[in-house]
Structures are given as C-alpha cells and as structure tokens.
Amino acid sequence: MTVADLKKGESAIITDSSSDEIPLKLLEMGCLPGNEVELLQLAPFNDPLYLNINGSHVAIRKRIAALIQIEKQDG
Amino acid sequence: MGRQINVALIGNPNTGKTSVFNALTGLKQKVSNYPGTTVDKKEGVCKLPRGLKAHIIDLPGTYSLNASSLDENVVVELLLNKTDKNYPDVAVIITDVENLKRNLLLFTQIKDLRIPTVLVINMADRMKHRGISLNIPLLEKKLHTKIALISTRQKTGIDELKDIIYNYKEVPTEPCLDTSRIDPDYFDSLRQAFPNQDLYKLWLVISQDANFGKMSRKTLEIEKFKTKSISELKRLQQKETIKRYQFINSVLKVGQTVDTSKATGLRARLDRILTHKVWGYVIFFVILLTIFQAIYDWATIPMDFIDGAFASLSHWLKEVLPSGAATNLLAEGIVPGLGGILIFIPQIAFLFLFISVLEESGYMSRVVFLMDRVMRRFGLSGKSVVPLISGTACAIPAVMATRNIENWKERLITILVVPFTTCSARLPVYLIIIALVIPEGRFIGLSYQALSLMLLYLIGFGSAIVSAYILDKLLKIQRKSYFVIEMPNYKVPLLRNVAITVVEKTKAFVYGAGKIILAISVILFVLASTGIGRQFNEAEYLVRMEVAGENLSEEEIETRIASHKLEHSLIGVAGKAIEPVIQPLGYDWKIGIAIICSFAAREVFVGTLATIYSVGQDDEATIKNRMKKEINPVSGVPLFNFASGISLLLFYAFAMQCMSTLAIVKRETNSWLWPMVQLVFMTALAYVVALIVYQFLK
Numbered sequence: 001m002t003v004a005d006l007k008k009g010e011s012a013i014i015t016d017s018s019s020d021e022i023p024l025k026l027l028e029m030g031c032l033p034g035n036e037v038e039l040l041q042l043a044p045f046n047d048p049l050y051l052n053i054n055g056s057h058v059a060i061r062k063r064i065a066a067l068i069q070i071e072k073q074d075g
Numbered sequence: 076m077g078r079q080i081n082v083a084l085i086g087n088p089n090t091g092k093t094s095v096f097n098a099l100t101g102l103k104q105k106v107s108n109y110p111g112t113t114v115d116k117k118e119g120v121c122k123l124p125r126g127l128k129a130h131i132i133d134l135p136g137t138y139s140l141n142a143s144s145l146d147e148n149v150v151v152e153l154l155l156n157k158t159d160k161n162y163p164d165v166a167v168i169i170t171d172v173e174n175l176k177r178n179l180l181l182f183t184q185i186k187d188l189r190i191p192t193v194l195v196i197n198m199a200d201r202m203k204h205r206g207i208s209l210n211i212p213l214l215e216k217k218l219h220t221k222i223a224l225i226s227t228r229q230k231t232g233i234d235e236l237k238d239i240i241y242n243y244k245e246v247p248t249e250p251c252l253d254t255s256r257i258d259p260d261y262f263d264s265l266r267q268a269f270p271n272q273d274l275y276k277l278w279l280v281i282s283q284d285a286n287f288g289k290m291s292r293k294t295l296e297i298e299k300f301k302t303k304s305i306s307e308l309k310r311l312q313q314k315e316t317i318k319r320y321q322f323i324n325s326v327l328k329v330g331q332t333v334d335t336s337k338a339t340g341l342r343a344r345l346d347r348i349l350t351h352k353v354w355g356y357v358i359f360f361v362i363l364l365t366i367f368q369a370i371y372d373w374a375t376i377p378m379d380f381i382d383g384a385f386a387s388l389s390h391w392l393k394e395v396l397p398s399g400a401a402t403n404l405l406a407e408g409i410v411p412g413l414g415g416i417l418i419f420i421p422q423i424a425f426l427f428l429f430i431s432v433l434e435e436s437g438y439m440s441r442v443v444f445l446m447d448r449v450m451r452r453f454g455l456s457g458k459s460v461v462p463l464i465s466g467t468a469c470a471i472p473a474v475m476a477t478r479n480i481e482n483w484k485e486r487l488i489t490i491l492v493v494p495f496t497t498c499s500a501r502l503p504v505y506l507i508i509i510a511l512v513i514p515e516g517r518f519i520g521l522s523y524q525a526l527s528l529m530l531l532y533l534i535g536f537g538s539a540i541v542s543a544y545i546l547d548k549l550l551k552i553q554r555k556s557y558f559v560i561e562m563p564n565y566k567v568p569l570l571r572n573v574a575i576t577v578v579e580k581t582k583a584f585v586y587g588a589g590k591i592i593l594a595i596s597v598i599l600f601v602l603a604s605t606g607i608g609r610q611f612n613e614a615e616y617l618v619r620m621e622v623a624g625e626n627l628s629e630e631e632i633e634t635r636i637a638s639h640k641l642e643h644s645l646i647g648v649a650g651k652a653i654e655p656v657i658q659p660l661g662y663d664w665k666i667g668i669a670i671i672c673s674f675a676a677r678e679v680f681v682g683t684l685a686t687i688y689s690v691g692q693d694d695e696a697t698i699k700n701r702m703k704k705e706i707n708p709v710s711g712v713p714l715f716n717f718a719s720g721i722s723l724l725l726f727y728a729f730a731m732q733c734m735s736t737l738a739i740v741k742r743e744t745n746s747w748l749w750p751m752v753q754l755v756f757m758t759a760l761a762y763v764v765a766l767i768v769y770q771f772l773k
Contacts, residue, residue, distance in 0.1 A: 050562060059447075
C-alpha cells in the first residue's frame with residue numbers, strides 16, 4: 001500500500017521512503033519510516049495530495065505519493 | 076566607530092524570519108544581490124547593549140543544508156567559507172513553535188558546523204492555542220544552546236534575543252550529531268584521507284556536489300578522493316536525516332508537551348473552503364477580480380493628481396525660471412519624464428500590497444495546490460501561478476520567483492511565458508489609451524473602460540497559457556518532476572511586514588525605472604530640440620511665409636512653428652525614417668519614437684510622448700489632453716482613434732519590450748538563446764496582431 005491509496009481523512013505509518021525518486025526535501029520534512037502520514041485534502045482530479053507528515057503540512061503529486069510505502073494502523 | 080559582529084539569520088521558510096529581521100533592524104535595511112547571482116541579499120544593522128553593533132544578514136529561507144536551489148546554495152556557501160567577510164560570528168536559527176521538530180533539523184546541521192548558534196522560537200503567542208508548553212532550560216541544556224522565546228506579533232522577547240546575541244561568546248559550540256555515526260566505515264576512510272579537516276564540512280561539500288553541482292571541490296582538494304555514486308550519497312543523506320530526527324525526537328520528548336485537545340481546527344476549516352473543488356476556484360477568481368478592479372478604480376485618483384501636479388510644476392518652472400536652454404531641459408524634458416514614472420507609484424504599491432498579503436497569509440500555497448493539476452496540462456506547475464500573478468506587478472521578480480519550481484522544463488516554460496502577463500509597466504500605456512479610445516458607459520455596473528482593462532489582463536494570461544502549451548509540445552526536455560510545497564498555517568499578515576515590502580519594492584522599481592526614464596527623457600529632449608539644415612534652423616521664417624495669407628492668430632502660428640521644428644529635428648528625421656514600417660499599424664512617427672524607446676522599458680512610452688509633446692509648448696495641458704488633440708497627418712482623423720488605439724494596446728500586450736527582463740532571463744537560464752527567442756517571437760507576434768487588427772478595424 002502507498003500514500004496514493006489513502007482516502008481523505010485516513011492515516012497510516014510510513015514503512016519505506018527510500019526510492020531514489022523521492023526528493024530529499026520530502027525526507028527532511030519528516031517523510032521517514034515510522035512516522036505517521038495523514039491525507040488531509042485532495043485537489044480536483046485527486047492530484048496533488050495535501051498531507052500531514054509527522055506534523056509537517058505538505059502537498060505532493062500523486063506520482064511521488066505512489067512511491068511512499070505505508071501500513072495502515074490497526075483499529 | 077564601535078565594534079561590530081556578523082549575525083546570520085537562518086531558518087525554514089514560513090517561520091517569520093523576515094519579521095524577526097524587521098524587528099531587529101527596523102527600516103535600516105539594505106537589499107542587494109549576492110555576487111554573481113540574482114538572489115536577494117538583505118542586510119541591516121542592529122544596536123546591541125554597550126555600543127556593540129550587529130551587522131545582520133537575512134539569509135534565504137532553507138529547509139536544510141542540502142541545497143536544492145540557488146537560494147539555498149547561497150546559505151551553504153557562506154557557512155562553509157570562513158574567509159567570507161560576512162561569515163557569521165553567531166548564527167541565529169529562527170523556528171516556528173508549531174513546527175519545532177522539523178525546524179530543528181536545520182538547527183542541528185548549523186550547530187554541527189561549530190558556529191555559535193542561538194535558537195529563536197518564534198510565534199510564542201500561538202502556544203496557548205495549540206496547547207504547547209516548553210521546558211526552555213532543559214531544551215537549552217540538551218541542545219547546547221541559548222534559546223529566545225519570542226513573538227514578533229506581540230513584540231515580546233526581542234530584547235532578550237539582543238542580550239543573547241551580545242553574549243554570543245557564552246553560547247556553546249558542541250555539535251549535536253557525531254557525523255561518523257552516519258556510516259562509520261565511510262567516514263573513517265574520509266578522516267584518514269583528510270586528517271586536518273572537519274568531518275561534517277567535508278561531508279557537506281561531498282554531498283552538496285551530488286545535489287547541486289556548484290560547490291567547488293577544489294577548496295578542500297577532495298577531487299582525488301573517490302566518492303560514492305549519487306544514489307549511495309542520497310542513501311547516506313537519508314541516514315543522516317533519520318539520525319538527526321532521532322536526536323530531535325529524544326530532545327523534544329522531554330522538553331515539549333503538546334495537549335492536542337486544545338488544538339483548534341481553524342486551519343482544517345479554512346482549508347475545506349479555500350481548497351474546495353468548486354468554492355476554491357470561485358474564491359480565487361473573486362480575489363483576482365477584486366485586485367484588478369481595485370487597481371483600476373482606486374489607483375486612478377492619486378494618478379490623476381500626480382499627472383496634474385507635474386503638468387503644473389512644468390508650467391510653474393517656466394514662469395519663475397529665466398528662459399533658456401537649461402529651463403527648457405528641466406521643464407520640457409526632465410519634469411515630464413519624471414512625471415511619467417512617478418505616476419506609477421499608486422498602482423505598483425497596490426499590486427505589491429495584494430501580492431504580499433496573499434503570500435503572508437498562507438493563501439498562495441493553497442492556490443498552488445488547487446492549480447497544479449490544471450497548470451500541468453499546459454506544461455506548467457502549480458508553482459507557476461505565483462510567478463504569473465506576481466508578473467502582473469513586474470516580470471523581473473516573477474522570473475526570480477520561478478526558482479522554487481523543481482522541474483527544469485516547467486521552470487523554463489514559466490520563465491518564457493511570464494513576460495506575457497500584464498506587468499505594471501504596461502498599465503500606464505493601457506490606461507491612457509483606454510481613456511482616449513474606449514467610450515465611457517457601463518455594462519452591468521462595470522465601466523467599459525474597466526472591462527477593457529480586464530480583457531487585456533485576460534489576453535495576457537491567455538497568451539501565456541497558450542504559449543506554454545505550445546512550448547510544452549515543442550521542447551524535448553526530460554527531467555524528473557519533483558513537486559513539494561509546504562502548506563503553512565494561516566496567519567493574519569503583519570502590517571509592518573506588508574508595509575516594508577510595499578515600500579521597498581516600490582522604491583526599487585521607481586529608482587530602477589527612473590534612471591532609464593530620466594536618461595531617455597534628456598536624450599530625447601536634446602534630439603528633439605536640435606536639428607540640422609534650413610528646415611529646422613529657419614523654421615520660423617518658413618512657416619510665417621507659408622501661412623502669410625491664412626489669417627491665423629499668433630498662437631496658432633506659434634504652434635505651427637513648434638511642430639515644424641519638431642518634425643525636422645534629429646528625432647523627427649529618425650522617426651520619419653521608420654514611419655513606413657509602423658504606418659500600416661496606424662501609428663505616426665511620434666508613436667514610433669515612443670515604441671522604440673519602449674524597448675528599454677515599456678513605461679517610457681507615456682513619458683516619451685509627454686516629452687515630445689511638451690517641447691515648445693507651454694500651456695498647462697495634461698499628457699492626455701495633448702494626445703487627444705493629435706491629428707493623423709495622413710488620414711486627418713484623430714491620431715488616437717479606436718482602430719489605432721486597439722492596435723497599440725495589442726502591440727503592447729504582446730511585444731517583448733523590457734531590457735531588464737531579457738537580462739534577468741539570460742541570468743536565470745544561463746543562455747542568450749531563451750531571451751532572444753522571447754524577443755523575436757513576442758515582438759513578431761505583436762506586429763502581426765497589431766497589423767491585422769488595425770487593417771480590419773480602420
């Protein structure tokens with residue numbers, strides 16, 4: 001599962017963000033394994049995605065979001 | 076002179092760094108460029124206790140020391156170069172209390188450079204709302220630093236910050252992270268190869284090369300050392316980031332408590348409306364409409380006043396000063412020329428006011444978010460919206476504002492199409508011609524004139540978008556598309572920040588354009604009042620001979636003489652030479668001269684006409700009235716009629732007439748190819764469109 005599969009309002013834990021295509025800037029904003037990610041808003045046509053990653057509010061495009069592996073929390 | 080220390084303000088974007096800078100320096104600021112770049116360098120002076128002065132540099136906002144743009148690179152280069160005269164004695168890191176965790180990443184990096192580093196936690200006024208409490212003494216101990224908890228909004232904590240800066244020698248310089256922990260094997264080999272160098276600095280230089288490619292490896296002679304592949308380096312940078320976050324998390328766990336139940340949902344509520352699939356666009360459109368209506372409506376009042384005041388000043392100067400060449404130069408050349416630039420101030424100020432409020436409030440990021448998908452269809456990025464909007468003020472800052480577009484193709488296309496947007500230099504041309512050729516009257520409450528102006532703005536945006544689409548299809552550049560934008564929290568803009576931005580930008584604009592306009596008015600005046608040959612030198616005699624039988628009043632004869640002289644002056648001869656080229660567009664040689672001068676800068680148009688028309692005239696008429704009286708010598712109808720007016724408007728809408736923009740595009744794209752493409756393509760388009768429209772309408 002990746003961040004691109006999240007529905008609005010859902011959150012999950014990042015398991016892997018090591019793809020070479022993910023910009024370093026995103027990692028520096030807290031997009032790292034173990035941190036929580038929540039999908040806050042979707043722009044029209046469901047792209048880009050407005051996320052809360054570990055307390056940082058950022059928007060990224062779907063293509064990059066699909067590279068961030070996540071795991072849904074139980075409950 | 077007292078002692079002076081260098082203080083560097085460093086911080087993530089959106090942390091209120093500029094507010095802190097303004098609070099420390101007040102209006103004693105200087106904006107210039109970093110050598111060899113177009114990155115703004117903001118400096119100021121702050122008085123510290125006991126006569127010590129601090130020279131404060133506001134460095135560009137950056138998320139980390141891993142530079143990914145020209146702006147960020149400036150920060151890294153300064154901090155790595157101990158011999159730079161601006162190398163800081165003390166680094167002040169500005170953080171936002173709501174984003175402390177992320178902001179501390181940069182803090183730990185700066186700290187590891189072993190510069191005395193002070194931590195400023197800004198926006199303390201929001202702590203209560205967000206249920207945040209901090210154990211400052213504990214944080215100071217864990218982070219080996221001094222902390223100033225401030226609020227630029229409520230003006231608290233600034234004096235404490237000054238005290239800490241004054242006592243900068245007491246700030247510990249212990250690093251936060253042992254660099255070798257990132258990858259013990261690799262860093263051991265580095266240490267052996269360069270026993271005398273600081274490990275973290277070495278690592279920065281090596282990794283910077285991978286990111287940015289601008290850092291000179293020679294400075295540390297590490298060329299001989301075999302470094303890792305870019306992908307391996309990135310892996311290490313990721314490891315470094317994780318290690319830093321581990322450290323930060325361990326510190327904040329004990330030093331910060333957040334009561335999430337107190338967090339207010341204002342941000343979420345505003346986001347729901349402002350980024351809504353329908354309302355989001357409606358609100359954005361209404362905001363744009365308001366801006367344009369305001370610029371047209373409100374700005375015209377002070378503009379008419381300035382216009383009138385300069386006309387009277389010119390008249391008054393002629394009456395009180397002894398007549399002669401110097402008086403004429405002043406009253407007919409310099410004063411009308413200056414009036415032509417100062418008349419802009421109201422509009423420029425309004426535009427920068429709106430843009431800075433939109434930026435400061437955090438709304439601009441929402442627009443980027445909303446528009447990204449739409450803009451991508453045209454080969455642009457959501458981030459292109461900001462340059463396109465600020466392009467309505469001036470293309471120069473707009474071209475610079477493209478720097479945060481990560482994808483080179485999207486960035487290049489944005490740079491190429493930005494000059495189509497209606498910049499404020501086009502406004503006076505538009506306003507005066509609209510006033511002359513568009514009839515008064517209203518259509519559902521909006522005046523025809525305001526609607527025409529709006530249409531011109533739409534034409535500007537439209538041609539930018541269409542050209543972007545074409546360029547996207549033509550340009551074969553494949554680059555990875557990165558797109559990361561922070562969505563800052565909403566803030567009520569600080570009046571002080573907005574005011575300083577408006578004043579600074581307007582000043583820079585007036586001085587920059589003012590110099591060109593002044594020079595051109597003087598040259599024009601000289602060219603218009605000198606001539607060779609009998610026609611110019613004996614104009615009075617020749618005209619009087621010609622009109623001898625026509626029974627004209629003395630005043631009419633004087634006017635005839637003046638225009639005869641002008642026609643045979645140097646500028647008249649030059650204008651006549653180019654007349655065949657522009658006649659099909661409906662212009663006479665005077666407009667031709669104004670258009671040629673406009674290639675230096677568009678705003679010269681009105682000033683040029685003002686200077687040309689003022690020569691030899693001494694009534695108190697405003698520029699507008701003089702233009703109204705002009706008659707086309709070929710057709711006998713008013714020179715500024717509907718057909719020629721529309722043709723002129725469209726010529727200015729499309730033509731690339733701004734040397735400063737061309738220069739900045741050359742700098743930002745590092746090639747003469749792109750500015751030349753703009754110049755040739757846009758100007759050719761302008762000529763063809765103006766030609767078709769005039770021939771069709773006349």
